[in-house]
Amino acid sequence: MNGIAPRRLLPATMTFVGFLACWQLAVSALGVREYLLPSPLSVLAAMGPGEIPWAKHIWTTAVEILGAFLIAALAGVLLGAAIAWSQAAAGALTPFLVFVNTLPKVAIAPLFLIWLGYGILPNMLIGALIGFFPVVINTAVGLTQIEEDLLDLGRVFNAPKWKVFAKIRMPNAYPYILSALKVTASSAVVGAVVGEFVASQAGLGYVIITTQSSMNTAVAFAALAWISILGLMLFAAVGALSRLLAPWAEVSDA
Amino acid sequence: MTAAHQHRGEASIGLIRVGMVYRTAGGPVEALRDISLDVRRGEFVSLVGPSGCGKSTLLRIVAGLRPATSGAISVDGRPVIEPLSNIGMVFQAPVLLKWRTVLDNVLLPAELAGLGTAGYRERAMELLRLVGLGDFVGKRPHELSGGMQQRASICRALLLDPPLLLMDEPFGALDAMTRDDMNIELLRIWGEDKGAGGARKTILFVTHSIPEAVILSDRVVVMSPRPGSIAAVAAIDLPRPRTVETRASEDFGRLSLAIHRALKLGEGSCASAHRSCVANLGARPMTANRWD
Numbered sequence: 001m002n003g004i005a006p007r008r009l010l011p012a013t014m015t016f017v018g019f020l021a022c023w024q025l026a027v028s029a030l031g032v033r034e035y036l037l038p039s040p041l042s043v044l045a046a047m048g049p050g051e052i053p054w055a056k057h058i059w060t061t062a063v064e065i066l067g068a069f070l071i072a073a074l075a076g077v078l079l080g081a082a083i084a085w086s087q088a089a090a091g092a093l094t095p096f097l098v099f100v101n102t103l104p105k106v107a108i109a110p111l112f113l114i115w116l117g118y119g120i121l122p123n124m125l126i127g128a129l130i131g132f133f134p135v136v137i138n139t140a141v142g143l144t145q146i147e148e149d150l151l152d153l154g155r156v157f158n159a160p161k162w163k164v165f166a167k168i169r170m171p172n173a174y175p176y177i178l179s180a181l182k183v184t185a186s187s188a189v190v191g192a193v194v195g196e197f198v199a200s201q202a203g204l205g206y207v208i209i210t211t212q213s214s215m216n217t218a219v220a221f222a223a224l225a226w227i228s229i230l231g232l233m234l235f236a237a238v239g240a241l242s243r244l245l246a247p248w249a250e251v252s253d254a
Numbered sequence: 255m256t257a258a259h260q261h262r263g264e265a266s267i268g269l270i271r272v273g274m275v276y277r278t279a280g281g282p283v284e285a286l287r288d289i290s291l292d293v294r295r296g297e298f299v300s301l302v303g304p305s306g307c308g309k310s311t312l313l314r315i316v317a318g319l320r321p322a323t324s325g326a327i328s329v330d331g332r333p334v335i336e337p338l339s340n341i342g343m344v345f346q347a348p349v350l351l352k353w354r355t356v357l358d359n360v361l362l363p364a365e366l367a368g369l370g371t372a373g374y375r376e377r378a379m380e381l382l383r384l385v386g387l388g389d390f391v392g393k394r395p396h397e398l399s400g401g402m403q404q405r406a407s408i409c410r411a412l413l414l415d416p417p418l419l420l421m422d423e424p425f426g427a428l429d430a431m432t433r434d435d436m437n438i439e440l441l442r443i444w445g446e447d448k449g450a451g452g453a454r455k456t457i458l459f460v461t462h463s464i465p466e467a468v469i470l471s472d473r474v475v476v477m478s479p480r481p482g483s484i485a486a487v488a489a490i491d492l493p494r495p496r497t498v499e500t501r502a503s504e505d506f507g508r509l510s511l512a513i514h515r516a517l518k519l520g521e522g523s524c525a526s527a528h529r530s531c532v533a534n535l536g537a538r539p540m541t542a543n544r545w546d
């Protein structure tokens with residue numbers, strides 16, 4: 001019902017096409033060398049099957065991104081709920097979470113690798129660490145920023161605290177949580193790729209790192225394109241979830 | 255006080271010198287002063303008064319949602335110290351859950367009270383049809399007009415068939431025709447045909463419409479501007495059942511005018527006008543004054 005109309009998509013498509021056309025023209029007209037800036041067409045060619053086993057790398061990165069996203073979402077919602085549930089939990093957790101959030105998380109990436117070794121898990125955790133904080137905050141805010149009348153409604157019907165939480169506060173928080181999850185979606189991508197930069201044997205970030213020595217810039221761009229496609233898919237999925245879970249709050253998102 | 259209340263066993267709501275002062279950032283706001291009122295079981299009492307005189311505040315206090323800062327409140331002889339259960343409350347705003355359909359909103363009380371919704375679905379549908387929302391049960395609140403949302407919230411309050419209804423301007427957003435129909439419907443729900451006494455619900459009803467207060471009520475309580483106190487109480491001795499024709503009667507006009515005057519007087523200083531208002535209205539002696 002709220003699907004994106006082709007009319008609304010048109011200006012965005014034109015911007016993209018225009019950008020790619022300028023890029024293509026600039027590269028061929030100015031004779032920029034391929035290893036400095038490959039043309040869109042050669043990037044497109046590099047994205048296809050060939051020397052790079054794309055499927056394997058895409059799969060690795062996709063699993064890391066999704067894992068990072070899910071861990072961040074789950075941990076964020078649970079911590080936010082704990083903070084909203086009790087004053088004591090809020091007092092105990094909030095300062096620590098704020099402290100964790102001020103750490104430069106990207107700088108922690110090498111430590112994760114020391115502790116957990118190579119593989120998918122440390123990269124997931126870096127992504128989760130970067131992305132979970134907004135979810136905590138928005139969950140807590142969504143659970144507590146609620147019309148007094150709605151809470152009175154619960155009181156008049158003698159509803160137990162957990163029921164008010166589950167049936168009134170939680171749905172009230174959906175739009176807040178979902179808008180945080182859009183941020184988390186991009187953080188998960190950043191975290192996964194950074195983890196792969198630091199140390200890995202597979203993944204799109206790994207592909208980019210390896211092109212440094214081969215000067216195969218078109219492949220680096222191709223990997224970048226694949227990463228943004230993964231990011232866009234996750235972003236679109238969160239958008240769909242938001243339309244499903246919070247159709248009344250469609251106004252608040254971009 | 256408890257003894258006194260047990261003595262008057264028929265009182266459903268008992269308010270004794272109730273006062274309310276809100277503590278706000280800008281200093282204390284006295285919303286209610288010295289409200290004393292008894293509402294008998296099965297009685298239909300309306301509150302009228304200028305905006306901001308504390309009508310909503312009084313309903314919340316009776317419901318146990320806010321503690322009064324002074325005075326004593328009892329319902330069915332028991333002091334009110336926590337939110338009452340088993341009452342029907344219609345808030346001034348519809349307060350519907352945005353994420354639920356109209357039907358699920360109406361079923362909420364059954365769910366929150368842990369009664370399960372299965373047994374109430376039929377009743378919810380019936381109530382919604384009654385208020386003209388039969389075709390909108392699957393819609394979400396934002397797809398409804400303000401008046402439709404209000405009617406849905408009335409259905410929600412009625413779902414569990416509570417013996418005590420607190421209604422805060424429930425028909426404020428309705429057009430005149432629908433409002434008249436809903437008035438008559440409310441009288442039926444109240445139990446007008448059942449005769450005075452226990453079979454009827456007890457209703458405390460806030461409205462800004464004098465004709466509405468007169469057509470519905472056994473008594474109309476006129477409140478003075480903030481801090482709200484009781485300026486006058488008018489007994490509405492019009493015969494029941496009341497119909498649209500009741501509005502055309504001479505008595506209806508006389509009572510409406512008297513309440514109108516009492517409101518005007520209340521806008522002046524009411525402390526002195528207090529007794530004369532009552533005299534003007536030809537009301538029964540006020541229970542409200544018993545503690546003066």
Ligand SMILES: Nc1ncnc2c1ncn2[C@@H]1O[C@H](COP(=O)(O)OP(=O)(O)OP(=O)(O)O)[C@@H](O)[C@H]1O
Binds near residue numbers: 278346
């Ligand atoms: N939560 C609150 N905090 C502080 N002051 C309040 C609060 N609620 C109400 N008041 C004040 O108490 C007074 C009475 O408010 P109330 O809502 O009870 O009036 P009302 O008679 O219902 O008015 P209306 O007819 O406009 O609905 C007002 O002056 C209002 O500013």
Ligand SMILES: [Mg+2]
Binds near residue numbers: 309310311346422
């Ligand atoms: Mg009010």
